[in-house]
């Protein structure tokens with residue numbers, strides 16, 4: 289499936305830019321929610337596409353991320369670390385795979401991170 293970048297005005301791009309401005313260093317004293325439950329829950333076997341709503345398993349992981357103290361750090365750190373869009377997997381930072389792949393293409397293409 290071909291992944292297209294998001295518009296730079298998209299709310300996810302705006303969220304990443306907001307995080308980039310406010311995030312301070314690496315967070316070492318917080319425990320991620322996904323470290324206390326089944327890590328497979330964050331890697332649904334069949335992820336949804338960008339043009340479809342998130343599937344049930346994705347929605348459950350996305351909801352759990354909302355209670356994670358590392359949600360902002362998690363989202364931006366992956367975008368900085370992955371070297372190719374096909375390496376973006378599962379749910380992270382409260383965002384499903386298809387949306388993060390599109391987000392990755394946007395921030396890399398536009399040089400926003």
Ligand code: SF4
Nearest residue numbers: 320322353356362381
């Ligand atoms: S925000 Fe990241 S670290 Fe926290 S539960 Fe979600 S995937 Fe795990």
